[in-house]
Amino acid sequence: MSSIPVPMPDAVARPGPLILTACLTAAIIPLSIAGPAVVVPAINQALGGSTAELAWIINAYILTYGSATLAAGSLADTYGRKRTWLTGMLLFALVTAAIPYMPSVRWIDLLRLIQGLAAAAAFAGAMAALTQEFDGHARTRVFSLIGTTFGAGAAFGPFLAGLLTDSLGWQWVFLLPALVAVLASLLIGRFARETRDPQATGLDWPGAISFTAGLALLTYGVILAPEKGWGHAAVLASLASAAALLCAFVCIELRRERPLLDLSLFANARFVGVQVLAVAPAYAYIVLLVILPARFIGVEGCSALQAGRMMIALSAPLLLVPFIAGQLARWISVGMLSGLGLVIAAMGLAWLGHSISSDTASRFLAMATIGMGIGLPWGVMDGLAVSVVPKERAGMAAGIFNAVRLAGDGIALAAVGAMLSARMLSGLIASAGNGTPGGALAAASNRLAMSDMGNALVHVPAVGKSVLLQVYEGAFRWQLLMLAAAAAVTALVIFLLLGRVKTQD
Incomplete structure (x- = not known):
């Protein structure tokens, strides 16, 4: 059974402009994750804020985006993909433009919650709309292009955020995506075609x-x-x-x-494999977009622009590799491509764990290896996600896939923060002995987990910077090796569940 297109009177389906519009939608998603991660220190300097409030600048967006995507996908199928896409994009533009004018970090956190809801609606509507226009290998190529665009946002998001912060101010890290969202909204209204599930009976x-x-x-x-x-x-x-x-x-x-979600799909190994694949980038790539810029700025003393430039080594491969993966999917199993990519990412994470403390080419080569590895599944997984259900329920498929992916991002970031903090607290207790109050050590470990060396030292001045740095480096290397192990285990699961999937029909 297929979806029956319901064109709006003034809308004409044009694949080229529609793909461009979807790419603009995809570009602002990583900009809204990677960009704020770079400017958290600048926001802290401008508005203050506690450790928790600053962390929620990142977490708030991921929380609502991940939680709302399944409902957003169902809304798109039921009430119209174009309508959901356009409504989400307009709300995203409005809220994102308002963030720089907030008087406190708490207000920014609140708007980031709403921004995540808007992004969920926009992206779910866009992916469901594209599914109605393309089939088979054409769909594979389109979604690989979306993955490449997403990669471009991730590749240049930190660099662009640093450049904007150093030249125009941190506010432009939000104002620029808002302007892009306005442009995308105009294009959605002109070129997107309204479609919905003809059998939908309501949300x-x-x-x-x-x-x-x-x-x-x-x-x-x-x-x-x-x-x-x-x-x-x-x-x-x-x-x-x-x-x-x-x-x-x-x-x-x-x-x-x-x-809302057909639970019988979980009896399908292919569907389960897609959901496992959805969480893999969280700990093989996304967490690095947050912890590495924080390290470069807070521990190594780089400017926001320098940190953003260094992050290109990690994300630049996503400019090309997802598109290549989409082409290779004609002849090679997408499961094999995805599993191989995770193996390469695991090798890169292990390499980075051994070279992170050395400011040499080895560190950047390791980051590039991670980017190349994660780029292989990145180019095929969005198209694969919507191919595991009937076409008329593409919104549901996009929704559950992105719900799992974004929930995985939030949980991975929180878990990595918790593990780093616990590891650092253990190291500080062993190094400081019994002379330092436990509360001060805990506060210092929380700051260290955010790579905030300056404020960590304020809590435990007697310990000394050299000891803090030694504890920090040990915990950071250990964390990267744990991420490498997780990526390797996931690769094995993907080989088993998706190894024979050769097309995204």
Whole structure:
């Protein structure tokens, strides 16, 4: 069964401009993750803010984006892909343009929550709309181009953020994506065609609310844990509520004729493999977009522009490799391409773990190896995600895929922060002995986990910078090796579940 296009009276489907519009939509997503990661120190200097408030500049966007994408995909299928795409893009432009004028970090955090909701609607609508216009290998090539565009945003996002911060001010890291979103909105209105699922009977509101709230609370609890501790009442309440809501979601979906998410798909190894693949970039790549610029600025003393320039080594391969992967998918299993890419990324992470402390070409070659590795699955996984369900439910497929991917990003960032903080606290306790209060050591370890060497030293001045640096470097190397191991294990799972998938028909 296929979706019946319902063209708007003033809309004409033109593939070229439509692809350009989708690429603009894809470009602002990584800009909204990688850019703010670079300017957090500048925002801290301008507006102050606690460690938790500054961390939520990154976490807030990921929390709502990941939680809302499944509901956004269903909205697109039910009420119109163009309508959802355009509404999300306009809201994104409005909210993003307002962020630089906020009086405090808390207000920025609030708007970042809304920005994530808008981005979820825009991206889910865009991917579902593209699925209606292309099939087979044409769809593979289009989605590989989307992956390449996403890679371009990731490649130059940190550099562009540093350049804008040093030349015009940190505010332009938000104003520029807002302008791009305005342009994309104009193009959506002119060139996108309205389509929807002809069998849709309305949004599954009980399913949408229980899933979105459950996933949001799960991500929130994991993000909150490094600050409060896993035994804190707020963390436990968030995780318990998340488990209850997600269980309720499963019960609701099993009883609905047209569920938000068809749970029977999880009996399909290919569908499960796609969801596993969705989380792999979180710990093989996305976390590096946050922790590496913070390291370059807070520990190595680089400017925002210098840090952004250094990050090109990691992300520049995504300008080309996803497109190459889309071409190779004609002849090579997408599962094999994806698994091989994760093996290469794991090798790069291990290499970076051994060379991170040396300001030499070896460090940048390791970063480039990670980028080349992650670029292979990056070029095929979005197209693969929408190919595992009937075409009329492409919004649902894009929604669950991006929900898993963005929830994975948020959880991975929180987990890495928690592991780094715990590892650093252990190192500080061993190095400082019993003379330093435990509260000061914990505060210092939290700051070190954000690569904020200056404020970490304020909490434990008696320990000394050399000891802090030694503890920091040991924990950072260990964390990179753990990420390498996770990527290698995921590669094995992908080989098993997707190794024989040769096309994205």
